[in-house]
Amino acid sequence: xxxxxAGEQTHRAVLPQQPALExxxxxxxGSRDETAHGHPATxxxxxxxxxxxxxxxxxxxxxxxxxxxxxxxxxxxxxxxGDAPPHDRKSKAGTGNGRVFVLSRxxxxxxxxxxxxxxxxxRRGRAVVARHVPFTIRLKNRTLAGSEVVGVxxxxxxxxxxxxxxxxxxxxxxxxxxxxxxARRGLVxxxxxxxxxxxxxxxxxxxxxxxxxxxxxxxYRSPRAKNRLQPEGWLPPxxxxxVDTTFSVARRLCRWAPVSEVHVERSAFxxxxxxxxxxxxxxxxxxxxxxxxxxxxYLRTRWHNACAYCGAxxxxxxxxxxxxxxxxxxxxxxxxxxxxxxxNKAKGSRSVETFLAHRPELLAEILGxxxxxxxxxxxxxxxxxxxxxxxxxxxxxxxxxxxxxTKANRxxxxxxxxxxxxxxxxxxxxxxxxxxxxxxPDGVLVVKATGRGTYARTxxxxxxFPRLPRTRRKQHFGYxxxxxxxxxxxxxxxxxxxxxxxxxxxxxxxxxxxxxxxxNVSHRHLRLLQRGDGYGYGIRPEAVPSAFPxxxxxxxxxxx
Numbered sequence: 001x002x003x004x005x006a007g008e009q010t011h012r013a014v015l016p017q018q019p020a021l022e023x024x025x026x027x028x029x030g031s032r033d034e035t036a037h038g039h040p041a042t043x044x045x046x047x048x049x050x051x052x053x054x055x056x057x058x059x060x061x062x063x064x065x066x067x068x069x070x071x072x073x074x075x076x077x078x079x080x081x082g083d084a085p086p087h088d089r090k091s092k093a094g095t096g097n098g099r100v101f102v103l104s105r106x107x108x109x110x111x112x113x114x115x116x117x118x119x120x121x122x123r124r125g126r127a128v129v130a131r132h133v134p135f136t137i138r139l140k141n142r143t144l145a146g147s148e149v150v151g152v153x154x155x156x157x158x159x160x161x162x163x164x165x166x167x168x169x170x171x172x173x174x175x176x177x178x179x180x181x182x183a184r185r186g187l188v189x190x191x192x193x194x195x196x197x198x199x200x201x202x203x204x205x206x207x208x209x210x211x212x213x214x215x216x217x218x219x220y221r222s223p224r225a226k227n228r229l230q231p232e233g234w235l236p237p238x239x240x241x242x243v244d245t246t247f248s249v250a251r252r253l254c255r256w257a258p259v260s261e262v263h264v265e266r267s268a269f270x271x272x273x274x275x276x277x278x279x280x281x282x283x284x285x286x287x288x289x290x291x292x293x294x295x296x297x298y299l300r301t302r303w304h305n306a307c308a309y310c311g312a313x314x315x316x317x318x319x320x321x322x323x324x325x326x327x328x329x330x331x332x333x334x335x336x337x338x339x340x341x342x343x344n345k346a347k348g349s350r351s352v353e354t355f356l357a358h359r360p361e362l363l364a365e366i367l368g369x370x371x372x373x374x375x376x377x378x379x380x381x382x383x384x385x386x387x388x389x390x391x392x393x394x395x396x397x398x399x400x401x402x403x404x405x406t407k408a409n410r411x412x413x414x415x416x417x418x419x420x421x422x423x424x425x426x427x428x429x430x431x432x433x434x435x436x437x438x439x440x441p442d443g444v445l446v447v448k449a450t451g452r453g454t455y456a457r458t459x460x461x462x463x464x465f466p467r468l469p470r471t472r473r474k475q476h477f478g479y480x481x482x483x484x485x486x487x488x489x490x491x492x493x494x495x496x497x498x499x500x501x502x503x504x505x506x507x508x509x510x511x512x513x514x515x516x517x518x519x520n521v522s523h524r525h526l527r528l529l530q531r532g533d534g535y536g537y538g539i540r541p542e543a544v545p546s547a548f549p550x551x552x553x554x555x556x557x558x559x560x
Contacts, residue, residue: 098441101136101256108144132539139371151260157423160376164419189420196238209464263427267403269377308337334371477523482532
């Protein structure tokens with residue numbers, strides 16, 4: 001995890017909030033605010049609308065170190081351009097600051113607020129930091145009953161390697177010609193990165209260990225996977241991980257924001273048509289490249305009974321994987337060639353680009369027959385129904401929309417192709433009537449699944465034999481691997497203040513990630529900021545096209 005050196009109060013790659021959001025009023029980690037959860041209400045007697053969590057009779061004062069009034073800045077960010085649909089329907093959406101989660105005094109989620117409003121509430125002592133990542137504040141003197149909560153929508157674009165989750169709200173505006181249009185505003189963008197590939201490789205390694213033990217100790221013992229029945233609804237661990245982590249992040253967002261409904265994209269991938277590269281109809285689905293033949297016979301015809309690498313004929317030929325299995329190559333016939341024994345041994349587990357670097361013409365011919373793996377498409381077909389079923393247990397209305405609706409909204413708005421922008425476009429928008437997406441969060445909270453450790457009691461070597469024992473405890477001197485800490489190093493090369501995730505050791509010299517590598521820090525110099533929850537956090541800018549304004553401006557005047 002990226003860290004920041006001394007002199008910096010907040011590093012955007014570690015703590016996703018504006019620099020001034022850092023507050024010394026943070027509650028003690030481990031309290032109810034460690035996993036925390038505000039909204040505008042009209043100030044009685046004034047006829048105006050004040051910010052999230054404000055109390056009647058109190059205003060928002062200015063801060064001397066800012067040249068601009070904070071209240072004015074927050075009001076501009078809330079009600080300026082980018083929050084209201086432009087009268088010129090041809091204009092694009094704008095980017096804006098991501099919102100800050102707000103909780104009531106009793107821990108209920110309120111409407112997210114602008115970072116300027118959060119800074120002011122913290123400065124006046126009317127709120128405390130409930131959680132650092134994602135940054136969440138808790139109001140001291142406002143309850144859910146005394147707040148106006150409109151509700152937000154959670155939009156999800158599931159993927160095999162990453163999933164986009166965006167919190168949005170929709171407001172209706174009446175144009176000068178009396179037309180009611182709806183503006184969709186992005187509040188918080190989250191990109192969840194799965195570790196399904198890592199789980200899959202770990203399962204293969206475990207299977208290899210068991211296969212070696214089975215063949216060495218009991219030659220005729222059948223593999224366990226072939227004599228055990230799986231329960232109904234069973235999914236492989238790498239696929240179940242995608243469902244569980246997406247549901248976990250969605251459930252946490254429902255705890256931090258007043259989610260009223262969930263919109264999720266649900267599309268079926270036609271893997272047969274994707275493999276053929278064209279639409280298929282009727283009986284074409286039953287006629288693949290191996291119809292009426294075998295893989296070896298097909299390859300012999302395709303490569304004229306010769307080695308694909310050296311062209312040797314009249315020698316024993318092996319079925320060779322162009323992309324090795326150790327590099328996640330598949331068994332599809334498009335990934336297979338014929339190879340003589342010397343070439344097969346010489347290539348080994350190297351990539352074909354490395355093996356044939358000196359023969360670019362042959363490399364281009366072999367790569368011309370290969371096709372993109374369909375692993376991700378097959379994974380999405382397997383988990384989408386289970387994901388929708390899991391989201392329904394949140395107690396919110398769940399709406400599933402086809403991917404064609406998302407693509408139409410994205411094309412009409414001119415957005416790029418990312419998980420978060422796709423999630424922002426999930427669900428009907430009605431852009432033909434003038435509705436549109438008017439604000440995109442400029443920063444994306446990247447949530448990477450890291451896991452919570454392992455059940456293994458020993459560390460194995462490359463052959464699966466125990467190499468050294470592992471400790472039975474996960475917490476040492478009050479810290480666990482994955483905790484977000486602040487280290488104050490008094491002397492030495494790494495002297496200064498650093499913040500990041502740690503890896504604990506039994507002797508008390510914990511490992512902390514710093515920009516120059518990793519440094520050992522004594523537990524006496526650490527301060528806990530947030531308990532590890534199985535995820536790593538970071539910030540990246542949103543990939544907004546250059547045609548989109550980076551700063552919000554006033555709405556354009558109405559055109560005839």
